[in-house]
Amino acid sequence: MFPPVPFRRQTQQLRRPSRKAENRPRAQRGTSRSLLALLTAAFATLASGALTACSHDDAPWQLTNVSGHLPDLQFALTGDDGKAVTGDSFKGRAALVYFGYTHCPDVCPETMGRLMQVIDRLGPDAQKVRILFVTVDPARDSAQALHDYVGAFDAKHAYGLTGSDAEIEGLAKRYRVAYQMEKREPKGNYEVTHSSAIYVFDAAGHARLLATDHDSPDVIAHDLRRIIDTRS
Numbered sequence: 001m002f003p004p005v006p007f008r009r010q011t012q013q014l015r016r017p018s019r020k021a022e023n024r025p026r027a028q029r030g031t032s033r034s035l036l037a038l039l040t041a042a043f044a045t046l047a048s049g050a051l052t053a054c055s056h057d058d059a060p061w062q063l064t065n066v067s068g069h070l071p072d073l074q075f076a077l078t079g080d081d082g083k084a085v086t087g088d089s090f091k092g093r094a095a096l097v098y099f100g101y102t103h104c105p106d107v108c109p110e111t112m113g114r115l116m117q118v119i120d121r122l123g124p125d126a127q128k129v130r131i132l133f134v135t136v137d138p139a140r141d142s143a144q145a146l147h148d149y150v151g152a153f154d155a156k157h158a159y160g161l162t163g164s165d166a167e168i169e170g171l172a173k174r175y176r177v178a179y180q181m182e183k184r185e186p187k188g189n190y191e192v193t194h195s196s197a198i199y200v201f202d203a204a205g206h207a208r209l210l211a212t213d214h215d216s217p218d219v220i221a222h223d224l225r226r227i228i229d230t231r232s
Helices: 033-054 107-128 143-154 165-174 217-229
Strands: 076-079 084-086 094-100 129-135 158-162 179-181 192-194 198-201 207-211
Touching (some): 107 143, 198 217, 207 217
Antiparallel strands (some): 198 207
């Protein structure tokens, strides 16, 4: 078992395509140093174990190999169309799973932008991939809000997923995702500090790779193409 993977704090205000972004007051940030230290150490542990497993592959992966270390893609949530959806709904295609939220000022739109570059680099193989954006802020991220958000990036390949607090917490624990919500203001303005990793699952729903914000679109696309080309 591995503890949570690391997150990157939101430190730069970037434009994102969700509505009313320009008029939203920026919330105060509060993340304990101890939590950051824990997550950083956790990633080192995960990477160490995963790289050992890498030695059995014909060629090393450029991303972190988590095959056999994380559970299959399983969940029961609500899609951005308001309908119930499970992990089995996406079998047959590789999945890039990212935990974020629509009010995120920088890290989430930046990550989604990078994933759009990955999709572009795949060319025709992009049809074999789905991006699953799982909210860590279900109180504000309704199905419609997620639909508008992911649709602004890529309505064809990206899907938003939401659910109850308990459902989101359960899925986050399943994949060692850490997130911490700030104290909510009366007007509902707050930020959520969260893990920034991208989980790569193959067409059979097996967890295969872990990408971080340090991995370029070229690197992600390279390993993702290997996943697509290798039927599980």
